[in-house]
Amino acid sequence: MYDPLVEKYSRYLALSRDEIAALESLPARYRDYRRGEVIVAEGSAPRESIVLISGGAYRFRILPDGSRQILAFHVPGDFMDLHSFVLRPLDHAIGASAKSRVARVPHERIAGLIGRFPRLSCALMWDMALDAATTREWMTGIGRRSAYRHIAHFFCELYLRMTMAGQVEGNSFELTLNQAELGDICGLSAVHVSRSLKTLRAEGLIVLEKGRLTIPDLEELIEAAGFEPDYLHLVTRPARRR
Amino acid sequence: MYDPLVEKYSRYLALSRDEIAALESLPARYRDYRRGEVIVAEGSAPRESIVLISGGAYRFRILPDGSRQILAFHVPGDFMDLHSFVLRPLDHAIGASAKSRVARVPHERIAGLIGRFPRLSCALMWDMALDAATTREWMTGIGRRSAYRHIAHFFCELYLRMTMAGQVEGNSFELTLNQAELGDICGLSAVHVSRSLKTLRAEGLIVLEKGRLTIPDLEELIEAAGFEPDYLHLVTRPARRR
DNA sequence: CGTCATATTGACTTTAGTCAATAGAAGTGG
DNA sequence: CCACTTCTATTGACTAAAGTCAATATGACG
Numbered sequence: 001m002y003d004p005l006v007e008k009y010s011r012y013l014a015l016s017r018d019e020i021a022a023l024e025s026l027p028a029r030y031r032d033y034r035r036g037e038v039i040v041a042e043g044s045a046p047r048e049s050i051v052l053i054s055g056g057a058y059r060f061r062i063l064p065d066g067s068r069q070i071l072a073f074h075v076p077g078d079f080m081d082l083h084s085f086v087l088r089p090l091d092h093a094i095g096a097s098a099k100s101r102v103a104r105v106p107h108e109r110i111a112g113l114i115g116r117f118p119r120l121s122c123a124l125m126w127d128m129a130l131d132a133a134t135t136r137e138w139m140t141g142i143g144r145r146s147a148y149r150h151i152a153h154f155f156c157e158l159y160l161r162m163t164m165a166g167q168v169e170g171n172s173f174e175l176t177l178n179q180a181e182l183g184d185i186c187g188l189s190a191v192h193v194s195r196s197l198k199t200l201r202a203e204g205l206i207v208l209e210k211g212r213l214t215i216p217d218l219e220e221l222i223e224a225a226g227f228e229p230d231y232l233h234l235v236t237r238p239a240r241r242r
Numbered sequence: 243m244y245d246p247l248v249e250k251y252s253r254y255l256a257l258s259r260d261e262i263a264a265l266e267s268l269p270a271r272y273r274d275y276r277r278g279e280v281i282v283a284e285g286s287a288p289r290e291s292i293v294l295i296s297g298g299a300y301r302f303r304i305l306p307d308g309s310r311q312i313l314a315f316h317v318p319g320d321f322m323d324l325h326s327f328v329l330r331p332l333d334h335a336i337g338a339s340a341k342s343r344v345a346r347v348p349h350e351r352i353a354g355l356i357g358r359f360p361r362l363s364c365a366l367m368w369d370m371a372l373d374a375a376t377t378r379e380w381m382t383g384i385g386r387r388s389a390y391r392h393i394a395h396f397f398c399e400l401y402l403r404m405t406m407a408g409q410v411e412g413n414s415f416e417l418t419l420n421q422a423e424l425g426d427i428c429g430l431s432a433v434h435v436s437r438s439l440k441t442l443r444a445e446g447l448i449v450l451e452k453g454r455l456t457i458p459d460l461e462e463l464i465e466a467a468g469f470e471p472d473y474l475h476l477v478t479r480p481a482r483r484r
Numbered sequence: 485c486g487t488c489a490t491a492t493t494g495a496c497t498t499t500a501g502t503c504a505a506t507a508g509a510a511g512t513g514g
Numbered sequence: 515c516c517a518c519t520t521c522t523a524t525t526g527a528c529t530a531a532a533g534t535c536a537a538t539a540t541g542a543c544g
Contacts, residue, residue, distance in 0.1 A: 091379075114360050118363070128374065129325040143429025145305075191524085226306055226307075
């Protein structure tokens with residue numbers, strides 16, 4: 001049942017038979033959500049961490065003035081709130097951006113892994129570090145990229161992550177975010193997102209219709225965005241530098 | 243020598259005698275830097291992680307167009323690039339914002355801790371999670387707070403962190419950042435930082451002269467910033483929620 | 485004492501936000 | 515299956531926040 005974690009952590013290190021067995025035997029309670037539902041509430045102190053099985057979800061905060069900042073977007077296979085294992089209560093909420101299925105893994109079982117498999121501790125730290133690297137990239141985008149480039153950049157990232165998650169067909173995938181949500185990802189207003197998308201469309205860099213994003217020429221979009229994919233650590237490391 | 247880590251991780255859990263001894267016996271190579279020097283270069287794959295002993299430092303990226311985004315600011319006692327233990331090469335550089343002393347801990351010794359002390363693995367994960375929580379708060383500030391509030395917010399955060407690090411005297415501390423650096427923290431231009439500081443000064447919320455920041459009334463600044471300190475997890479947890 | 489870094493201010497530009505009207509699409513319940 | 519509601523996207527007109535450029539001051543430092 002836990003293929004996603006096994007597959008993902010294999011990108012970091014070669015898992016032993018025991019380690020694979022340990023990951024696969026993690027128990028999970030499954031639950032489904034509709035678009036817009038809150039999966040984990042801000043301020044709660046969950047005793048489980050959550051793997052997204054299918055659909056889409058994002059982590060977000062609401063400020064006192066009502067504005068929202070989306071902090072991360074998750075594709076199937078992502079451990080969405082591994083950090084809640086060590087840092088409670090949660091400083092943000094998690095919501096479903098589409099009809100989604102989720103698996104909940106009890107924290108005590110994660111603690112069990114850490115006790116028995118030091119290399120899996122490192123894999124979990126790697127997972128957290130990857131999430132942090134993506135957050136830094138987003139932060140850079142909000143702070144220093146134009147709306148146009150930032151949105152293009154996000155689409156490049158999402159295309160690659162969705163590819164790894166097996167969610168891309170041809171050169172398109174389902175984008176379960178509306179323009180208000182894209183705005184809250186990029187620190188922009190929905191109206192400005194609409195205008196920026198218009199430009200991207202006019203230049204033929206994207207086709208976005210009926211919730212489906214098509215990228216006719218990824219290289220061109222990457223060029224327009226100034227995208228460098230290294231931070232995603234997508235490929236299996238050829239060999240550990242020593 | 244490793245008091246900073248012992249003290250910090252005691253905020254997370256009650257360390258055993260052995261665990262304290264293990265942290266204290268971590269070897270370290272010390273080195274000093276001048277303001278502006280690069281401590282770790284972007285793209286390098288260090289085999290050590292770095293604890294800031296004294297001074298100040300920040301992590302940053304430079305974009306192709308020359309603009310800079312500062313991703314984190316560190317006070318003495320911070321483990322600045324714990325993530326480089328699991329995620330290499332580094333996606334950003336680390337630079338000194340003041341004359342600073344740094345201790346380098348070999349990654350293999352960190353691996354040793356993880357192998358022998360599962361609870362210390364969790365403490366390290368907690369440290370990484372805290373760093374990520376601060377990054378999320380900064381991201382929210384860049385995306386959704388006005389320049390004025392964001393700068394005020396940053397000063398509140400820094401005041402509390404500097405207090406924990408024992409760097410505050412009375413109600414003031416040394417601010418080793420110029421306006422260009424403050425701008426690159428907040429995603430603003432130096433000129434706009436200058437104007438925002440002017441407003442904060444005019445309202446009597448801050449006194450900033452000769453590299454020293456005085457906060458006459460922290461409550462007022464917190465109010466102006468809409469600051470909520472929870473994400474810093476500064477206090478020792480009263481008791482683990484169960 | 486002179487140089488370099490830093491801060492301040494004014495004038496002007498640009499980017500993005502706000503408000504509002506409209507249109508279209510997608511659910512929902514009878 | 516249709517009518518109704520609600521959500522979502524688009525566009526125009528206007529506003530506001532922040533950026534840029536440039537001149538000048540201030541200050542630290544060797």
